[in-house]
Amino acid sequence: MSAVIKVESLSKKYIIRHQTAGRYVALRDVLTNGAINLGRRILHPFAERPPDDQHEAFWALKDVSFEINQGDRVGIIGRNGAGKSTLLKILSRITEPTSGRVSIKGRVASLLEVGTGFHPELTGRENIFLNGAVLGMSKAEIKRKFDEIVDFAEVEKFLDTPVKRYSSGMYVRLAFAVAAHLEPEILVVDEVLAVGDAQFQKKCLGKMQDVSAKEGRTVLFVSHNIGAINSLCNTGILLQNGLCVKNDNISSVLNMYMAGSDANRTDTDPCRSEVTLSKPIVIRKWGVGTQREPVSHILDVGSDLNIWLIYESILEKGNLLFVFSLRDIYGNVVLVLHNGLEGYNIRASKTTAYINAMIKNINLRPGSYKLGLEIWADREKKLDIELGRIDMLYSSFFSGAEHFENFPSMALFRSEWSHNFYAEENIKISADNMPKSH
Amino acid sequence: MIMNDEFNLIIEAGRTEKNYWKDLWRYRELFYFLAWRDIIVRYKQTVIGITWALIRPVITMIVFTIVFGKIAKLPSGNIPYPILVFAALLPWQFFANAFSEASNSLIGQAGMISKIYFPRLVIPTSAVIVSFVDFLISGVILVALMLWYGFVPSARIMTLPLFIILAFGAAMGAGLWIAALNVKYRDFRYVVPFIVQFGLYISPVGFSSSIVPEKWRLLYCLNPMVGVIDGFRWSILSDTNTPFYWPGFALSLGIVCLALYSGIFYFRRTEKTFADVI
Numbered sequence: 190m191s192a193v194i195k196v197e198s199l200s201k202k203y204i205i206r207h208q209t210a211g212r213y214v215a216l217r218d219v220l221t222n223g224a225i226n227l228g229r230r231i232l233h234p235f236a237e238r239p240p241d242d243q244h245e246a247f248w249a250l251k252d253v254s255f256e257i258n259q260g261d262r263v264g265i266i267g268r269n270g271a272g273k274s275t276l277l278k279i280l281s282r283i284t285e286p287t288s289g290r291v292s293i294k295g296r297v298a299s300l301l302e303v304g305t306g307f308h309p310e311l312t313g314r315e316n317i318f319l320n321g322a323v324l325g326m327s328k329a330e331i332k333r334k335f336d337e338i339v340d341f342a343e344v345e346k347f348l349d350t351p352v353k354r355y356s357s358g359m360y361v362r363l364a365f366a367v368a369a370h371l372e373p374e375i376l377v378v379d380e381v382l383a384v385g386d387a388q389f390q391k392k393c394l395g396k397m398q399d400v401s402a403k404e405g406r407t408v409l410f411v412s413h414n415i416g417a418i419n420s421l422c423n424t425g426i427l428l429q430n431g432l433c434v435k436n437d438n439i440s441s442v443l444n445m446y447m448a449g450s451d452a453n454r455t456d457t458d459p460c461r462s463e464v465t466l467s468k469p470i471v472i473r474k475w476g477v478g479t480q481r482e483p484v485s486h487i488l489d490v491g492s493d494l495n496i497w498l499i500y501e502s503i504l505e506k507g508n509l510l511f512v513f514s515l516r517d518i519y520g521n522v523v524l525v526l527h528n529g530l531e532g533y534n535i536r537a538s539k540t541t542a543y544i545n546a547m548i549k550n551i552n553l554r555p556g557s558y559k560l561g562l563e564i565w566a567d568r569e570k571k572l573d574i575e576l577g578r579i580d581m582l583y584s585s586f587f588s589g590a591e592h593f594e595n596f597p598s599m600a601l602f603r604s605e606w607s608h609n610f611y612a613e614e615n616i617k618i619s620a621d622n623m624p625k626s627h
Numbered sequence: 628m629i630m631n632d633e634f635n636l637i638i639e640a641g642r643t644e645k646n647y648w649k650d651l652w653r654y655r656e657l658f659y660f661l662a663w664r665d666i667i668v669r670y671k672q673t674v675i676g677i678t679w680a681l682i683r684p685v686i687t688m689i690v691f692t693i694v695f696g697k698i699a700k701l702p703s704g705n706i707p708y709p710i711l712v713f714a715a716l717l718p719w720q721f722f723a724n725a726f727s728e729a730s731n732s733l734i735g736q737a738g739m740i741s742k743i744y745f746p747r748l749v750i751p752t753s754a755v756i757v758s759f760v761d762f763l764i765s766g767v768i769l770v771a772l773m774l775w776y777g778f779v780p781s782a783r784i785m786t787l788p789l790f791i792i793l794a795f796g797a798a799m800g801a802g803l804w805i806a807a808l809n810v811k812y813r814d815f816r817y818v819v820p821f822i823v824q825f826g827l828y829i830s831p832v833g834f835s836s837s838i839v840p841e842k843w844r845l846l847y848c849l850n851p852m853v854g855v856i857d858g859f860r861w862s863i864l865s866d867t868n869t870p871f872y873w874p875g876f877a878l879s880l881g882i883v884c885l886a887l888y889s890g891i892f893y894f895r896r897t898e899k900t901f902a903d904v905i
Contacts, residue, residue, distance in 0.1 A: 195634070203903065227812065278902065282744040285640055285899040292634035305742040308664055310671045315664075322660040323743055325653075351671075 192294075193375060193407050194257040194280070199289035201250040201275050201431075249275040251431040253289070257424075262401045262408045264422035264439055266415075266446050271428040273411045274379060277301060280409065281377050295374025295407075298324060302379070304364035309353035313344055313363055316352055320367045334370045341396075342366035362389055369396045375407045376400060394421055416555050419443060419582050440487075440582070447487050447580055470509075470564050470572050473499040473541065477560075477579060486560075486579045490601055491586040494551040494579075496560070498544055504537040510565040511535065513546060515558045515579065523553060523599065537566055552601045555583040647895070651746045661753035666760055680764040684720055688713050688768075695833040703835065706864050707776045713769050714863045715832045715856045718794045720765065722852055723823045725758035725795075729802025730819045733810050737905045747898040748891075751806045755798055762791075769863070781865035790858035793883055797851045800886030803894045810897070811904050831856050836872070844875055851886065854879020 281299030306323035321331035342363040425442030427435040475498035512527040564572040670676040696708035729751040809815040830852040
């Protein structure tokens with residue numbers, strides 16, 4: 190493995206202007222200052238500006254260093270404003286770093302926005318050529334791949350229609366198709382798959398996987414879609430406020446990212462309130478897994494979901510009912526478990542207690558789920574809160590995992606298969622599985 | 628796949644890329660595509676299409692001929708006034724269009740500049756190329772006029788390409804400056820129409836520059852378009868009565884070269900910040 194991208198203490202500074210509000214400024218001063226500054230900027234475009242309180246330096250990237258090896262699929266993650274896009278812009282030479290150095294081996298193609306350079310008045314056919322040229326393809330190259338691009342985008346019928354008449358989905362498909370057929374050594378992709386339907390997103394991810402796995406190309410991918418990152422990338426870079434806080438294999442980077450985003454939710458933490466008469470029960474702490482600290486709420490599909498919590502109650506009579514629920518991102522309840530169902534009684538008492546609930550082999554499909562909790566006592570709802578988020582990641586539940594992406598489903602179950610040539614004697618073998626009675 | 632261990636691209640602050648001109652060559656097809664796009668798009672959804680490129684100069688020529696030739700009765704020697712006007716109108720309209728298109732080209736392509744890398748010089752240059760296509764179309768009118776008046780140019784017409792290059796240089800030089808400045812200071816967007824409007828009156832478009840008094844002639848040639856237009860007239864009209872004014876032409880040539888050189892220099896200096904400030 191050799192490094193194809195080497196980033197050494199890369200920094201990028203932007204200057205933010207603040208409006209001086211409330212102070213009286215004469216138009217005459219603005220004009221004269223403007224003229225002086227304008228003249229100075231024209232004469233010395235690179236001279237440092239004299240410091241003043243109206244301008245503040247903002248470091249979009251600060252001292253970022255990492256290396257990327259040939260054939261790596263790197264997921265760049267971080268919250269909004271963490272510097273992901275700035276990093277990609279520097280790598281694709283759109284903007285210049287303030288300091289630091291990047292060394293790149295091979296041709297870089299970047300896709301920071303779908304359909305840049307598309308002109309609405311031109312037809313699909315014309316735009317393929319135009320966009321290809323904008324992305325750095327030669328005319329001969331585009332001609333060679335034209336059919337493939339049209340095929341991928343599924344727009345044969347509308348090739349000679351101006352793209353302004355396209356549906357937004359068709360537009361995106363065409364734009365991505367052109368970019369996907371670039372043949373760079375390094376492909377840089379920003380959050381562009383957010384548009385387009387699920388099926389097409391899958392196709393794009395598959396294409397990127399192909400590009401990387403089969404042809405040994407390097408892919409840098411920015412997305413907020415944890416599932417997409419997890420399935421595409423093998424290594425990850427986590428950016429936080431312009432700093433590179435982790436550069437490791439993808440699952441540990443994702444773990445840290447998820448833990449971080451939970452830590453940022455403390456202001457709405459349900460566990461902080463006091464026990465009062467109106468709130469007879471409060472949750473002190475909760476978590477998933479075996480640790481007693483909520484470090485991460487990421488699970489592999491098929492592993493055990495172990496929810497624990499510490500609660501404090503002033504209730505003294507009746508039984509308590511703990512109802513945990515998991516909702517998917519659309520708000521559908523996909524799973525409910527409560528102690529009553531299992532015939533497990535919890536007596537109410539004025540106490541602080543620890544409770545543990547475990548589901549064996551949780552077979553939900555990969556994605557984000559919200560964990561909610563209701564506590565009932567005396568047929569009365571005492572507490573109804575959302576504890577937090579649990580992310581299911583696809584690991585190795587099925588050995589032929591790549592097929593799952595093509596036939597996604599809500600839940601995953603193991604199955605056993607047999608296949609035999611049809612002959613009388615073979616039927617006996619599978620007779621066990623046949624409906625018996627008649 | 629790259630096999631050698633050399634890093635072929637180093638990105639650093641303030642680094643002047645040594646392969647910039649090579650890159651520009653590599654993106655040469657982009658010139659063609661951008662120009663082609665602008666030409667196609669310009670006359671989409673118009674009824675008379677490309678005819679617009681003919682109508683505008685013809686009407687201007689008629690108005691100028693009436694105002695300067697018939698009403699003001701300015702001298703034109705033994706040359707038909709419409710041809711005298713058109714020989715100047717041709718380079719002037721080319722300059723005016725190319726200059727204003729190039730000046731606004733960068734902010735018109737803000738999306739591309741902030742999302743894709745390519746040598747930024749491609750954009751204003753292809754804007755000038757588009758205007759050049761219009762220039763060629765208008766050239767047909769000149770040929771038609773010459774046929775109509777039975778006007779036969781001399782061998783001097785062979786030098787015309789040199790003056791076209793000069794017009795190209797003048798438009799590029801001025802266009803690059805304003806385009807680069809426009810990215811940061813949008814004020815220049817309002818300056819451009821003024822320059823074009825005034826330029827028409829201070830350039831010898833509607834009249835021959837020989838009517839300018841001798842003592843002001845050199846000063847007049849500080850306007851580089853004077854040299855360009857005089858050159859066009861000299862090569863097309865082959866008027867033996869008006870001698871070519873060499874000092875003035877040399878001055879115009881020098882100013883064009885200076886504008887072009889400094890324009891490219893300033894453009895290259897600032898182009899790396901375009902994506903940040905546009």
